[in-house]
Amino acid sequence: MIELxxxxxxxxxxxxxxxxxxxxxxFFERKQKLQEKKLEFEQELRLLELEHTFKSKEREHEQKIxxxxxxxxxxxxxxxxxxNTGNADQWVxxxxxxxxxxxxxxxxxxxxxxxRTETLYLATTAVSWWFxxxxxx
Numbered sequence: 001m002i003e004l005x006x007x008x009x010x011x012x013x014x015x016x017x018x019x020x021x022x023x024x025x026x027f028f029e030r031k032q033k034l035q036e037k038k039l040e041f042e043q044e045l046r047l048l049e050l051e052h053t054f055k056s057k058e059r060e061h062e063q064k065i066x067x068x069x070x071x072x073x074x075x076x077x078x079x080x081x082x083x084n085t086g087n088a089d090q091w092v093x094x095x096x097x098x099x100x101x102x103x104x105x106x107x108x109x110x111x112x113x114x115x116r117t118e119t120l121y122l123a124t125t126a127v128s129w130w131f132x133x134x135x136x137x
Contacts, residue, residue: 104130
């Protein structure tokens with residue numbers, strides 16, 4: 001009878017120890033999984049931040065490309081306008097081609113004789129169109 005009680009007590013204690021050990025190992029396993037998830041989320045957050053930075057820089061570069069393309073299109077339109085004379089007599093074509101140089105010379109002379117802010121600005125703009133690189137910024 002004592003053996004039966006001792007066996008039952010030993011089995012109960014063994015079961016209790018096994019249950020406690022299982023709970024303890026489960027606790028450590030959950031803690032390890034939480035740590036892994038935390039590291040995974042931190043890595044994912046860092047990747048999202050890097051992607052955001054990359055996309056921002058990419059948008060800046062695309063915007064600069066568009067600005068340069070628009071400036072080139074404006075220059076091309078200006079050159080095309082100046083060289084497009086249509087079907088006209090040669091003297092009309094020659095007269096049309098003298099408009100800008102005549103305006104530039106006239107503005108420079110006007111700025112020299114009447115040095116006001118407006119005339120200086122207009123003369124500077126005209127001379128810059130001929131001799132400047134027309135780059136913005």
